[in-house]
Amino acid sequence: MQGRIKQFIKAITAKVTVEDEKFLNKYLKEERLKGLFRQLPTFEQRHSLDVAYTILEKYSFNLDDNEKKLLIQGALLHDIGKLKIGLNPITKSMAVVMDKLFPQIAKKLTFIKFIDGYYNHPKKGGQILKKYKLSSELIYLVENHHNDKANHGHLGKLIKILMECDDLN
Ligand SMILES: [Fe+2]
Ligand SMILES: [Fe+2]
Numbered sequence: 001m002q003g004r005i006k007q008f009i010k011a012i013t014a015k016v017t018v019e020d021e022k023f024l025n026k027y028l029k030e031e032r033l034k035g036l037f038r039q040l041p042t043f044e045q046r047h048s049l050d051v052a053y054t055i056l057e058k059y060s061f062n063l064d065d066n067e068k069k070l071l072i073q074g075a076l077l078h079d080i081g082k083l084k085i086g087l088n089p090i091t092k093s094m095a096v097v098m099d100k101l102f103p104q105i106a107k108k109l110t111f112i113k114f115i116d117g118y119y120n121h122p123k124k125g126g127q128i129l130k131k132y133k134l135s136s137e138l139i140y141l142v143e144n145h146h147n148d149k150a151n152h153g154h155l156g157k158l159i160k161i162l163m164e165c166d167d168l169n
Contacts, residue, residue: 004093011089014046023049027072036132037076039083047169051075054165071158074141078162081125081142085117092118122146 028034037045052075056068063071087095095118098106110116117124126143140155145162152159 004096008089008093010046011043011092014043016042016045016049020045020049023052024076027052027069028076032132033073033077036080036128040080041088043089044079044082044087048076048079050169051078051162051165054168055161058165059161067158070135070137070141071162073138074145074158074162075165077125077129077138078142078145078166079121079125080128081121081123082117083124083128085121085124086114087117 024034024037028037037048040048052072055071055075060068091114095106095115098109098115099118106115107119110119122143122145126139129139129142137155140152141158141162144150144152144155144159145166147159148163
């Protein structure tokens with residue numbers, strides 16, 4: 001619960017700094033991708049940046065240049081499916097608590113927009129990125145960033161790192 005409160009405070013005070021902008025220019029070079037990222041609410045931009053920074057901090061040594069680029073782009077865009085689905089710090093907290101307390105019931109409530117977004121944002125994110133004609137590997141990372149059941153083949157290493165660093169933020 002304390003963790004949730006901390007996360008909530010972090011969300012409502014979130015900012016994106018000039019340093020972050022430089023980082024975005026490096027990893028989301030194309031203006032259309034930065035534009036897409038900026039459509040996320042600030043607290044989700046902050047979360048995605050923090051996931052990316054955690055990856056670099058913990059795993060830089062273990063990633064070649066291509067893996068790093070793919071994974072950092074994946075981190076920045078992993079929650080892009082949360083665009084326009086009614087998730088704000090309050091509804092997000094509600095969704096997390098409902099999922100913890102009564103997941104069976106919560107999963108049946110996907111007629112509620114923010115609950116649907118909470119559970120199905122990876123799939124929605126994949127659909128958005130397909131329209132941007134991004135690489136199939138990047139789309140795969142986004143679509144599977146909460147899927148810990150499947151065998152992800154050669155992307156298994158990157159998915160595992162993304163999931164771990166997502167959880168830490
Ligand atoms: Fe997610
Ligand atoms: Fe996330």
